[in-house]
Amino acid sequence: MSDTTAALLTTADGRPLKAALAAAQARARRKAFFLVAPLLLFIVLTFIVPIGQMLQRSVYHDGFAKAAPQLGAWFSANPEGTAPDEAAYAALAADLKQMKADKTAGEAGTRINYTVPGTRSLFTGAARGADKLEPPYKEALLADDAKWGDPLIWTAMRNAASPWTTDFYLIATDRARTADGGTEAVPENERIYLWLFGKTFVMSGLITFICLLLAFPIAHLLATLPMARANLLMILVLLPFWTSLLVRTTSWIVLLQGQGVVNNILVALGFVSEDGRLDMIYNQTGTIIVMTHILLPFMVLPLYSVMRTIKPTYARAARSLGATSWTTFRRIYLPQTLPGIGAGSLLVFILAVGYYITPALVGGADGQLISNMIDFHMDKSNWSLAAALSGMLLAGVLLLYWLYDRLVGIDKLKLG
Amino acid sequence: MALPVYADPLERLWYYTYHVLCTAIFIFLIAPIIIVIPLSFNAEPYFTFTQKMLTLDPEGYSLRWYDLLLTFGMVAPDAARDSAWWSDVWQNASWVKAAKNSVIIGFWSTIVATTLGTLAALGLARSEMPFRRIIMAVLISPMIVPIIIIATGLFFFYSNPCAIVGTECGRLTSTYTGVVLAHATLGIPFVIITVTATLIGFDQSLARAAASLGASPQRTFFKIVLPLILPGVVSGALFAFVTSFDEVVAVLFIAGPEQQTIPRQMWNGIREAISPAILSVATILVIISIALLATVELLRRRSERIRGVTPH
Numbered sequence: 001m002s003d004t005t006a007a008l009l010t011t012a013d014g015r016p017l018k019a020a021l022a023a024a025q026a027r028a029r030r031k032a033f034f035l036v037a038p039l040l041l042f043i044v045l046t047f048i049v050p051i052g053q054m055l056q057r058s059v060y061h062d063g064f065a066k067a068a069p070q071l072g073a074w075f076s077a078n079p080e081g082t083a084p085d086e087a088a089y090a091a092l093a094a095d096l097k098q099m100k101a102d103k104t105a106g107e108a109g110t111r112i113n114y115t116v117p118g119t120r121s122l123f124t125g126a127a128r129g130a131d132k133l134e135p136p137y138k139e140a141l142l143a144d145d146a147k148w149g150d151p152l153i154w155t156a157m158r159n160a161a162s163p164w165t166t167d168f169y170l171i172a173t174d175r176a177r178t179a180d181g182g183t184e185a186v187p188e189n190e191r192i193y194l195w196l197f198g199k200t201f202v203m204s205g206l207i208t209f210i211c212l213l214l215a216f217p218i219a220h221l222l223a224t225l226p227m228a229r230a231n232l233l234m235i236l237v238l239l240p241f242w243t244s245l246l247v248r249t250t251s252w253i254v255l256l257q258g259q260g261v262v263n264n265i266l267v268a269l270g271f272v273s274e275d276g277r278l279d280m281i282y283n284q285t286g287t288i289i290v291m292t293h294i295l296l297p298f299m300v301l302p303l304y305s306v307m308r309t310i311k312p313t314y315a316r317a318a319r320s321l322g323a324t325s326w327t328t329f330r331r332i333y334l335p336q337t338l339p340g341i342g343a344g345s346l347l348v349f350i351l352a353v354g355y356y357i358t359p360a361l362v363g364g365a366d367g368q369l370i371s372n373m374i375d376f377h378m379d380k381s382n383w384s385l386a387a388a389l390s391g392m393l394l395a396g397v398l399l400l401y402w403l404y405d406r407l408v409g410i411d412k413l414k415l416g
Numbered sequence: 417m418a419l420p421v422y423a424d425p426l427e428r429l430w431y432y433t434y435h436v437l438c439t440a441i442f443i444f445l446i447a448p449i450i451i452v453i454p455l456s457f458n459a460e461p462y463f464t465f466t467q468k469m470l471t472l473d474p475e476g477y478s479l480r481w482y483d484l485l486l487t488f489g490m491v492a493p494d495a496a497r498d499s500a501w502w503s504d505v506w507q508n509a510s511w512v513k514a515a516k517n518s519v520i521i522g523f524w525s526t527i528v529a530t531t532l533g534t535l536a537a538l539g540l541a542r543s544e545m546p547f548r549r550i551i552m553a554v555l556i557s558p559m560i561v562p563i564i565i566i567a568t569g570l571f572f573f574y575s576n577p578c579a580i581v582g583t584e585c586g587r588l589t590s591t592y593t594g595v596v597l598a599h600a601t602l603g604i605p606f607v608i609i610t611v612t613a614t615l616i617g618f619d620q621s622l623a624r625a626a627a628s629l630g631a632s633p634q635r636t637f638f639k640i641v642l643p644l645i646l647p648g649v650v651s652g653a654l655f656a657f658v659t660s661f662d663e664v665v666a667v668l669f670i671a672g673p674e675q676q677t678i679p680r681q682m683w684n685g686i687r688e689a690i691s692p693a694i695l696s697v698a699t700i701l702v703i704i705s706i707a708l709l710a711t712v713e714l715l716r717r718r719s720e721r722i723r724g725v726t727p728h
Contacts, residue, residue, distance in 0.1 A: 251698065
């Protein structure tokens with residue numbers, strides 16, 4: 001249809017049809033959006049803004065910048081690499097005196113302490129004696145503590161003089177600044193965060209794999225049973241899903257602890273001796289067992305819904321053409337379950353990576369994950385470091401979430 | 417899945433192994449939930465079956481841990497059990513207080529999550545909805561983002577919520593409002609998912625028919641749409657309630673001593689001195705979850721029936 005004939009079509013009240021249609025569609029879009037708008041606003045206020053504010057702390061810390069304005073001025077007047085002269089030490093001394101008056105030396109020292117461990121006392125100590133400092137300040141301060149001449153501390157102070165910083169991400173990736181302004185990996189025995197991230201990913205992967213191994217047979221059984229019996233057995237999958245997390249964790253503690261039910265049965269049956277009771281809880285094993293149990297329904301449900309749709313005719317055709325049952329499973333059945341495997345594995349992995357409650361309660365010393373490390377730093381008021389670790393964890397989870405949306409689609413999420 | 421007639425001996429062996437395997441996995445799923453029930457009646461302060469329990473000796477069983485749930489935290493637990501004693505329970509017993517808090521917080525967060533979530537699901541189900549995919553992703557994300565990140569975010573935000581507009585106002589930490597808002601946020605994805613799933617099977621021509629017969633949009637919603645999607649809305653509400661009822665991390669970070677909930681109380685119990693009283697709480701919670709699961713299953717079947725959807 002050409003444009004001229006389209007322009008001739010009008011509505012009953014004489015408006016061009018094209019314009020009337022566009023207006024009606026815009027109205028429908030607005031209406032749909034207005035229905036969603038209240039919730040969107042709610043989520044922005046109670047979810048996105050709080051997380052955004054928290055993440056800001058990972059790149060913003062004004063503990064030192066606020067307490068040392070004069071030194072900050074000296075740093076901005078002199079380019080990086082300038083050796084601290086008498087003017088710099090005078091600015092430092094003036095700031096230390098002010099810190100003593102405002103009682104901010106602890107906060108400032110804490111900020112430097114993040115990048116050069118063991119320096120908090122340097123600031124609190126110097127501030128305590130700041131009133132006695134006399135020019136020339138360089139000699140006075142160096143006489144007080146030779147550490148004041150350390151270029152590493154001056155680099156740290158220069159970096160901390162601006163409240164905006166990448167220091168916390170450096171710490172969270174096990175790197176430190178060198179005196180010449182570059183960065184380097186910290187000594188091997190101090191690398192904890194990347195190692196913990198790695199461990200979290202490996203453990204989540206292992207849990208996902210065990211979940212898949214356990215979920216596959218029962219999802220297959222449920223999918224091939226008659227509907228009435230499948231629904232009955234489905235209750236056994238859904239009941240754990242609806243039962244409180246803390247209840248399930250408590251039950252596992254009861255089952256697995258040293259004097260618990262499982263150990264008692266093993267001792268009674270003679271599989272282990274009275275002294276050889278197994279350590280199955282308050283360690284990594286405990287975390288894996290309990291998390292597998294908690295996340296298993298999230299694997300069974302997507303697998304089941306995919307397996308339900310697989311027609312048995314393909315498998316029968318394969319068998320009638322002479323394939324063995326193993327070949328039929330491997331070449332015909334398994335490929336058709338891949339969407340379910342993908343959906344379930346991604347979901348379980350995403351949920352496992354951010355797990356907090358179970359490792360905190362049954363993880364003991366070696367079963368802790370990255371979430372527990374975030375909690376540890378929150379507890380110690382290392383808020384910026386906790387925020388940097390959160391930022392990295394969040395980035396990983398969002399990437400997986402995006403992948404899930406691309407591969408599976410969020411609207412395919414089902415709950416029972 | 418019956419064994420085909422042409423199965424060879426190896427396949428027969430695998431068939432039986434497979435069924436034993438499946439039974440074992442089902443036991444793994446359900447045993448930890450069932451085991452707490454008999455243990456909660458233990459007469460001794462142990463977490464394992466005593467000799468007397470195994471021989472079904474009545475002396476091995478007691479209700480002492482259930483009794484402790486009522487008396488723990490009371491002013492005068494040993495007084496005569498008259499109306500004053502019961503009012504003492506209602507006012508002071510720690511677990512009763514925690515239960516009251518859980519119900520209050522659960523109720524209000526469910527109301528908020530269900531109302532906002534249902535409205536949004538109705539908008540998202542419309543084909544005209546702009547940016548549908550990204551908005552859906554944002555609304556589901558509270559379920560995906562690790563709870564520790566949400567809780568730390570709220571911890572800072574609640575200490576001065578007005579910071580976003582550059583002013584100071586009251587705190588939301590240690591308030592009921594704060595916990596309710598946090599739990600509503602966590603419950604919203606579940607409402608969106610269940611209501612959207614119900615709306616997929618909803619026949620839009622029914623709403624159009626009502627409109628063409630002269631019903632106002634409000635009347636169409638309350639008389640036609642809502643009754644048809646109600647099972648989905650109620651399941652979503654139940655999910656939201658359970659989410660709040662089971663939530664502990666946000667409570668740990670933002671609630672004060674006045675907002676102690678049942679999971680918070682259990683957390684203390686597990687971390688500090690685990691006593692069999694925890695098992696009696698667990699038993700009560702298991703019974704509640706069985707009731708909720710049954711309700712949701714009934715609703716799902718009803719929803720499929722009234723919408724004419726045959727079970728898949």
